[in-house]
Amino acid sequence: SAVISQKPSRDICQRGTSLTIQCQVDSQVTMMFWYRQQPGQSLTLIATANQGSEATYESGFVIDKFPISRPNLTFSTLTVSNMSPEDSSIYLCSVATGVYEQYFGPGTRLTVT
Amino acid sequence: GENVEQHPSTLSVQEGDSAVIKCTYSDSASNYFPWYKQELGKRPQLIIDIRSNVGEKKDQRIAVTLNKTAKHFSLHITETQPEDSAVYFCAAEFSGTYKYIFGTGTRLKVLA
Numbered sequence: 650s651a652v653i654s655q656k657p658s659r660d661i662c663q664r665g666t667s668l669t670i671q672c673q674v675d676s677q678v679t680m681m682f683w684y685r686q687q688p689g690q691s692l693t694l695i696a697t698a699n700q701g702s703e704a705t706y707e708s709g710f711v712i713d714k715f716p717i718s719r720p721n722l723t724f725s726t727l728t729v730s731n732m733s734p735e736d737s738s739i740y741l742c743s744v745a746t747g748v749y750e751q752y753f754g755p756g757t758r759l760t761v762t
Numbered sequence: 763g764e765n766v767e768q769h770p771s772t773l774s775v776q777e778g779d780s781a782v783i784k785c786t787y788s789d790s791a792s793n794y795f796p797w798y799k800q801e802l803g804k805r806p807q808l809i810i811d812i813r814s815n816v817g818e819k820k821d822q823r824i825a826v827t828l829n830k831t832a833k834h835f836s837l838h839i840t841e842t843q844p845e846d847s848a849v850y851f852c853a854a855e856f857s858g859t860y861k862y863i864f865g866t867g868t869r870l871k872v873l874a
Contacts, residue, residue, distance in 0.1 A: 650808075680860055691851060692806065692864045707861075708763070741805065749794040749813075749855055751862065753805040 651676050651746050653754040661760045662732055669728045670757045672742030677722035680745040683715070686756070687738045698725040698742075732761045764789045766854050768865030776873050781839045783868045785852035788833070794855035795835045796862070797826060801848045809850075810837070842872045 652675040662668050672681065681698040696704040696717055704717035719725040729736050737760050743751040765788045775781050787795075793814045798806035812819045812826045812835065819826050823842075828835040839846055849869050853862040 682861070691866050692862075694861055694863075697861065745860055749860060750796065750808060750811065752808060753798075755805050 650750075650752045651678060651744055653742065653744060653752060655742060655754040655757050657757060658755065659758040659760075661762060664733050664761055666732055667728055667730045668732065668759060669726050670740055670742075670759075672725045672727070672744075672754050674723045674744050676746075678744040678746055679722075680751075681719060681725045682743045682745075682751065683717060683725070683727045684741045684743060684753075685738045686741060692741070695727070695740075698727075729759065732759075734761045737761045764854075764856055764863050766852060766863045766865040768852050768868060770868060771866065772869045772871070774871045774873060775842050777842060777844060779842055781837075781842055781846070781870055781872075783837045783850055783852070783870070784834065785836070785854075785865050786832075786834050787854040787863070789854060789857055789863075790833065791857040792854040793858065795826070795828060796853050796855075797824075797837050798851045798853065799848045800851065800867075806851060839870075842870075844872050844874050846870060847872045 654673045656671045683695040684692045694707050695710045696706040698719040700719045716728045739756045741756045742754040768785045796811040799809045800806045812828050823840050825838045849867045851867050852865040
């Protein structure tokens with residue numbers, strides 16, 4: 650499986666500010682995804698990061714709040730904009746290396762005060 | 763919308779006993795069903811998966827079964843050990859999109 654890193658690993662941010670999370674893979678991958686995991690909860694897909702085009706967002710998530718970039722096949726960013734305490738969560742990227750299998754990055758733990 | 767239900771939400775077993783976690787899915791076009799293990803503070807780890815053309819898959823102490831007609835799939839862990847304690851998530855791939863819908867998770871505790 651691929652080696653996936655995320656930066657930052659954690660952050661504490663003031664409400665109203667924005668944070669950009671980076672996801673780096675050590676090899677080219679077909680698909681990259683961004684998930685949110687609220688404390689004690691399951692994983693919810695935010696969007697599919699498409700290389701060279703706009704991300705595909707799931708119901709309940711919008712581009713203005715969660716802009717995503719994917720400039721190449723090994724890197725993606727997720728920005729959490731105009732943060733509120735409800736955005737406190739773990740944000741994880743995942744990559745698809747084969748037909749279906751997905752592997753997760755270590756996650757970014759965000760606390761909004 | 764598409765949905766994956768997972769039961770039970772918590773499960774306690776004695777070390778050496780077996781554990782079974784069950785999931786049902788709603789999308790009849792789902793083709794792929796992975797299981798993830800998430801230890802506290804760690805990322806979800808893929809532990810086993812099954813594709814729709816297979817009824818059962820085994821890997822040492824873990825196995826997964828799939829009943830496509832009933833839209834059920836299950837994770838079986840035999841000879842449980844304390845290090846099996848974690849939260850387990852099932853997922854179903856959504857209609858050939860490569861996107862996953864996750865179950866709500868099962869917290870497994872293996873008592874020594």
